Amino acid sequence: MDMIPVRCFTCGNVISSSWExxxxxxxxxxxxxxxxxxxxxxxxxxxxxxxxxxxxxxxxHVELVDALAKY
Amino acid sequence: xxxxxxxxxxGSETKIDIRELSDRRAKFILSGVSSAFANALRRSAIAEVPxxxxxxxxxxxxxxxxxxxxxxxxxxxxxxxxxxxxxxLRSECKCDGGCPQCxxxxxxxxxxxxxxxxxxxxxxxxxxxxxxxxxPIIKLMExxxxxxxxxxxxxxxxxxxxxxxxxxSYKNMPTISVSxxxxxxxxxxxCPTGILKLEDTLKITNxxxxxxxxxxxxxxxxxxxxxxxxxxxxxxxxxxxxxxxAEEVILRSADNIKEKIDGLKKCLxxxx
Numbered sequence: 001m002d003m004i005p006v007r008c009f010t011c012g013n014v015i016s017s018s019w020e021x022x023x024x025x026x027x028x029x030x031x032x033x034x035x036x037x038x039x040x041x042x043x044x045x046x047x048x049x050x051x052x053x054x055x056x057x058x059x060x061h062v063e064l065v066d067a068l069a070k071y
Numbered sequence: 072x073x074x075x076x077x078x079x080x081x082g083s084e085t086k087i088d089i090r091e092l093s094d095r096r097a098k099f100i101l102s103g104v105s106s107a108f109a110n111a112l113r114r115s116a117i118a119e120v121p122x123x124x125x126x127x128x129x130x131x132x133x134x135x136x137x138x139x140x141x142x143x144x145x146x147x148x149x150x151x152x153x154x155x156x157x158x159x160l161r162s163e164c165k166c167d168g169g170c171p172q173c174x175x176x177x178x179x180x181x182x183x184x185x186x187x188x189x190x191x192x193x194x195x196x197x198x199x200x201x202x203x204x205x206x207p208i209i210k211l212m213e214x215x216x217x218x219x220x221x222x223x224x225x226x227x228x229x230x231x232x233x234x235x236x237x238x239x240s241y242k243n244m245p246t247i248s249v250s251x252x253x254x255x256x257x258x259x260x261x262c263p264t265g266i267l268k269l270e271d272t273l274k275i276t277n278x279x280x281x282x283x284x285x286x287x288x289x290x291x292x293x294x295x296x297x298x299x300x301x302x303x304x305x306x307x308x309x310x311x312x313x314x315x316x317a318e319e320v321i322l323r324s325a326d327n328i329k330e331k332i333d334g335l336k337k338c339l340x341x342x343x
Contacts, residue, residue, distance in 0.1 A: 006148035014203055
């Protein structure tokens, strides 16, 4: 999977529209705290992603499009 | 809204108490019905209410990193705002290969470098647009191009989940009773939803949020708290995916059950 899935696999809720916002806020927080070990639960709450099926979609996603683009 | 206070078989009264209603979300208590009826309503909302979704795709050019199939799948999952009064299911349409009554055409033309969002889909019907404009479809690098035509059709959730209009779930109405509480507060600490509060006596703040986990029952040494559920009352939770307003999904699913029962009635009349 190289781009964030459009919907949650389990419940079908559209989660991809929140991905870029989430990524930006996580990066900002990492910079702010000066560490990679940060808490992100409140960011997901804020984006309205409350079920754990939808949360794992965002939490476990690894964006690979840029890595694949070379080929 | 559905017909309120209607008598049902068995003598109990059907009631709907709406707790929350917005474009995307609905929470209501349906009481005086059997669990079979509640489940029929849920299943009807998930699988029987039609919505529009991209079903067929003609790719003229795709030099992106995504395969054609993956691109088609992503496009299919984008919820489209649906006007059910102006479109009909293809199986009910009299045409052969698709007509403006049963399908909509959307085109996408983009060149990198950029991220292509669902908002860039150009529809032939201005009413039928993606309900969310910020869904990333594909990321294009320098010189990569995508040019395609997509055909959206009405379909039902029972065929493919891309046509599912909403997420719908219910639970039995929780009933919490407390007697001879000694005020130790153990249940307050253990409750994951935080609905119990200890003031002079034990107070229940929001009974509806109880998840019926019964952790409080296990932890209570004096067996003072009891969690039960009302078998004829259901707390419904419906979340639209964007193609139809939450209210319309419920109304259409109720209409669908009615239609099916009428169909069954006719069949039975023929037999007798």
